Amino acid sequence: MRSNGARATRSCAGRVRRGPLHRALALAALLVVVAASGSPLYWSVAVASHDNAAISGRVPPLLPGGEFARNAREVFEAVDFWPALRNSALVACTVTASNGLLSTLAGFAFAHLPFRGRDALFAVVVGSVLVPVQLTGAVLGTLPVVPLFVPTAGRIVGGVVRGAVNG
Secondary structure, rough: OOOOOOEEEOOOOOOOOHHHHHHHHHHHHHHHHHHHHHHHHHHHHHHHOOHHHHHHOOOOOOOOOHHHHHHHHHHHHHOOOOHHHHHHHHHHHHHHHHHHHHHHHHHHHHHHOOOOOOHHHHHHHHHHOOHHHHHHHHOOOOOOOOOHHHHHHHOOOOOEEEEHOOO
């Protein structure tokens, strides 16, 4: 029995081809995700391009203003920006590389080594990766990120954050 609606067809490569409505809905969903992901960056630029009076007004500005260059100049004069950026890049690269290495080793172990409780442990590992640290702290009634600042703040030696990288 044939339906009158659009149906998926198979290409010669075996992939399913969908109709134009499906593609349009997928594109619309993708655009919504991109807009939601980019909105904090847009809001930062919009707020950074206004003076304090406009920002603290009853209705915050939604469009960028003309004060961005002056505000950026004030930030570079008041804060030692480049060492802070270098520290952030150092910590981000170190954490990313170590997580990538350890995740690769764990993935190899889960894929090739049979042991008791492997599936349960794999579920715990994947669950811990999927849920951010900030959310786990909110669920447990604590915020685990804030106490990390106190011991790390005292370990800035020579403009480099030693506590976040070396332990």
